[in-house]
Amino acid sequence: MGRMCEGRVVAVTGAGRGLGRAHALAFAAEGAKVVVNDLGVGLDGTLGSADSPARQVVDEIRAAGGEAVAHGGDVATGAGAASLVAAALQTYGRLDTLVNNAGFLRDRMLVNLDEDDWDAVVRVHLKGHFLPLKHASAHWRAEAKAGRRPVARVVNTSSGAGLLGSLGQGNYSAAKAGILGLTLVAAAELGRYGVQVNAIAPAARTRMTERTFAETMTAPDGGGFDAMAPENVSPLVVWLGSAGSAGVTGRVFEAEGGRITVMEGWRAGPTVDRGARWAPEEVGAAAVKLLGEAGAAGAVYGT
Incomplete structure (x- = not known):
């Protein structure tokens, strides 16, 4: 039986540790050639040691018989993002899948959140x-216009914080919610060029969540499976990044342990239309009635 991503070239950002590393290794195990991007920064975005985590992941992939190349550029800059795509094209002659995963945290309650901390987190995510x-899509559009329609895939990384919000993470929640909007627009705009764009909202133990998910969880059947291992999320990412996910685009999947959920997002709920402008004193009663007919809002994480 052939491997799912045999011959595909996959670029994974933030792939030196955690989820990104797990994704890179999983793609390589399925036959992909992987461009492993990581800037090597600390949890808060400050520069870390000179020992490149991207290079370490490349070494792991090669030791297992796979093909990979390290990329240390900052993908939150135009030059860094362009060089990521160039690295795939120059090394392997093509790019088939982009997994956007890079990120870090600077958590503060809103009243203590500095402007620099807002800007840094929104920038990287x-x-x-x-x-x-943008740069990968420009390449794929050019390929499509040249008569070489790609079978291209993009997997973006959002979060439960982007879906519901999270106390102390106003910057992170806003950025992750923005990624969901970007995913929907990209899926609608790029489908004509053979590009599918989806997003995941993973829950796993990484540097960013190790305090939240410190304990190993077991499977419902009593098995000893670690439900918070980042490797649990990667099979879904690999499938979304493969040709086998044909027809799936503009969707958001929540993934945790052995559970996968299709998130349905904002949909129109109870509605009233009087056919004319409302008076302020009338709006309150109408809104309260509609809220009584609506489902309960999801709780913000941490409340």
Whole structure:
């Protein structure tokens, strides 16, 4: 039986540790050639040691018989994002899948959140998704216009914080919610060029969540499976990044342990239309009635 991603070239951002590393290894195990991007920063985005985590992952892949190349550029810059795509094309002659995963945290309650902490987190998560997507899509559009329609895939990384919000993470929650909007727009715009774009909202133990998910969880049947291992999320990412996911685009999947959920997002709920402008004193009663007919809002994480 052939491997799912045999011959495909996959670029994974933030792939030196945690989820990104797990994704890179999983793609390689399925036959992909992997461009392993990681800037090597600390949890808060400050520069770490000179020992490149991207290079370590490349070494792991090669030791297992796979093909990979390290990329240390900052994908939240135009030059870094462009060089990521160039690295795939120059090394392997093509790019088939982009997994946007890079990110870090600077958690504060809103009243204590500095402007620099807001800008840094929004930059790496949201801009760090937009720029690689932009440069990869420009390549795929050119291929499609040249008569070489790609079978291209993009997997973006959001979060439960982007779906519901999370106390102390206003910057992170806003960025992750923005990634969901970006995913929907990209899926609608790029389908004509053979590009599918989806997002995941993973729950796993990484540097960013190790305090939240410190304990090993077991399977419902009593098995000894670690439900918070990042490797649990990667099979879904590999499938979304493969040709086998044909027809799936503009969707958001929540993944945790052995559970996969299709998230349905904002949909129109109870509605009233009087056919004319409302008076302020009338709106309250109408809104309260509609809220009584609506489902309960999801709780913000941490409340």
